[in-house]
Amino acid sequence: MLNALGLLKERRFLPLFVTQFLGAFNDNLFKQAMVIVVVYQIYNDPRYEQSFTGLASALSIIPFVLLSALAGQLADAHDKTKIIRIVKTAEILIMLGGGAGLLLARAGHTHIGLVLMLAAVLSLGVHSTFFGPIKYAILPQHLHEDEVLGGTGLVESATYLAILLGTILAGFMKVEHAVIATLVVAGIGWFAARRVPMAPRQGPELKINYNPITSSWRLINGTMHIPRLFLAICAISFFWAMGIILIVVFTPLAKNVLTADKHVATLLTALFSIGIAIGSVAINSLLKGRTSAKFGPTSVMVMGVFVVLFAVLSKTWPPAPEGHLYTTLEFIAIPRAWLVITSLIGIAVFGGMFVVPLYAFLTTTVTKDETARTVAANNVVNSGAMAIGAAIVTLLTNWGVGSAEMLYVVAAMCPISAWLAQKLHKACD
Secondary structure, eight states: OOOGGGGGGOTTTHHHHHHHHHHHHHHHHHHHHHHHHIIIIIOOOHHHHHHHHHHHHHHHHHHHHHHHHHHHHHHHHSOHHHHHHHHHHHHHHHHHHHHHHHHHHHTTOHHHHHHHHHHHHHHHHHHHHHHHHHHHHTHHHHSOGGGHHHHHHHHHHHHHHHHHHHHHHHHHSOHHHHHHHHHHHHHHHHHHHTTSOOOOOOSSOOOOOOOHHHHHHHHHHHHTTSHHHHHHHHHHHHHHHHHHHHHHHHHHHHHHTSOBOHHHHHHHHHHHHHHHHHHHHHHHHHHTTOOOOTTHHHHHHHHHHHHHHHHHHHHTOOOOOTTOOBOHHHHHHSTTHHHHHHHHHHHHHHHHHHHHHHHHHHHHSSOGGGHHHHHHHHHHHHHHHHHHHHHHHHHHHHTTOOHHHHHHHHHHHHHHHHHHHHHHHHHHO
């Protein structure tokens, strides 16, 4: 078995790795730049800020619900690499529209700017919907069976490193520079996609159902009857329901609870991304390339402990003086800031350790001509769970529940995730 990092030397893996890395980087560079502009420059109300991030999250989820079934069918029916190249071409056009929105919003044309930015978020959701099944489903086609977990871990860890870099740059770049960067990266990603080896259809010819409702139902119904897939998809979906709550509340929490400026918010998001990347790679070493949910229950319960610690620290955080936000140096000079950072990294590391093996289950349980549809079925269910998570945030926000209190909701969900992972472990190991 190749060491997982050794796959980076292989033409059958490296171009795909680079393509998905740049795509994730660009997605998060744009979204973080948008959130920073909205939270720190347009709105000055915690409810509006949290509602906007909730709306943006919902718009990015809708395409997964409506189009994942079609995306999975197309990926299994056609050459996956050709679809990647089409998707990467579309990314350039999306960034042109989103970049225009950022510039207009920054210049004071708030309404048209917000419309263009949200349209770009929706379009990026479509982009991810069609690329998502492929980046996992193509791995069993290009890698050996004992390389799939390592390849999945690298893809997952690279995704969060891309989030890290995109988030950091968005926090420190001027808006106009961020716009230029998204276009340049989209262009480089387009060229990288041209180097991905062809991945032609395998198995019998597939008749495509273009009806989003019936195709989604048939896709889920045709996948969820397999016990280990059912449990893996349920566990992943529950995890992302928790994840969307964290995503929605994070930047408003950094500003309004930790009373920190955008650079601190960027730093904390970056550290979170590093933690998930560490967890994604660490679990592959612990399992030695074997696809197993062995460490899942423990991982997510430890994650829950760190969530509670992070919530307690946030609730008791000493606020900055009225009208002032902590700078990065001021923030890290506060002794308990290191506990905040440690708890945040703990959430991320153990979250990464929990979810990566579950994705490997999706691509190793079924035949190679069904992998994209399996990942797509997972995306549909995940999206529904994330929509519920976003709705919970919106509902609780309207009831006056603050960002820090939302963290207790996440902590309460961790035991259910542990139970699902334990059932999967018993069913498979």
